[in-house]
Structures are given as structure tokens and as C-alpha cells.
Amino acid sequence: MTDLEKCMESLIAIFHRYAKDDGDGKTLSKKELKKLMETELPTFLKTQKNPKTVDCILQDLDHNKDEKLDFEEFLPLVAGISLACEKCFVLHQKKGKQ
Template identity: 50%
Template sequence: MGSQLEGAMETLINVFHHYSGKEGDKYKLSKKELKELLQSELGCFLETQKDAGAVEKIMQDLDENGDGEVDFQEFVVLVAALTVACNTFFWENA
């Protein structure tokens, strides 16, 4: 068995690919796939968002190359940003 970090990396990869490719490019998330991923995997985060266009804004922020889809590298940026934002909360409440 690998380390905790290796397990976390594997989980991140598996989660991305579980949702990607249901429509269009199998290595990218469409807006619909991203929304499904966010609702299923980060539902508590989205519940706190009062903005009905939150997924649209997240999509625009992540889609660096403007192709209307989120690739794995763009997805990792989201996870890293959320991890940084949550670091203090989780560390102090552990």
C-alpha cells in the first residue's frame, strides 16, 4: 500500500475520471459533468453558495484555455484552491 499522499492523488485522479467523458472528450469535464462532480463530491461547498451561477463562474474561472471544458490540470487548480482555503479550518478543528 502506498502512502497517504499517494492514496489522495489516486483518489483525485479516480474522482475526475469517474465524471469525465460521459459526454464529449473523455479526458475533460463538460459543464454538466463538472456540475455533477461538484454536487456529488463537494455538495456542502455548493450549499453555502447563494449564487445560482456558482457553477458557471467556477467553470469560467477554471477553463483557462477557453474550450468550454475543464481538463485534469484545470480541475487540480480548483482542488488545490479549495484545499488552501480549507486548511486553517480543518487544521484548527482537528
């Protein structure tokens, strides 16, 4: 498998690992999302000063308003954080070159 394929597999595996906690493995409840973010994205959570970050994220991403995130709704979160990371990465690279 290529690196990117491994990444995608991990992403799917992580989503399902946390989603299945309450018996409904297709969606992340708020509790499951919180646990996922606390465990898998601690660095990102630490940069967020708002204690309601998880609630805000859930509201933003939950398009069908069932207060749960399915995989399709969850992906923009990963994409968004990846975008932010990529900007940092580019910034660091520029700093390194100067």
C-alpha cells in the same frame, strides 16, 4: 501506498469517472463539472449562495476557453477548496486549544 498517494489516485479517478460521461474522458464539460461538484463537493456547494457558482468556477478555471476543464485546469479548484478547508481546520484547532 501512502495516504498522499491514495489521495492523488482518488483525485485522478474521480476526475475521469465524471469526465467520461459524454464520451470525451479527457475533459469535464459544464454538465459533468456540475455533477462532480454536486456529488463530491456538496458541502462546499451549500456554502456558495450564488446559483451560478459552477458557471463562475468553469469560467475562472477554463484557461483555453473551450468551456471544458481538463485535469490541469481542474486541479486549482481542488487546491483552492483544500486551501479554504485548511484555514477552517487551523481555525478549529486554535478554538479547541483555547
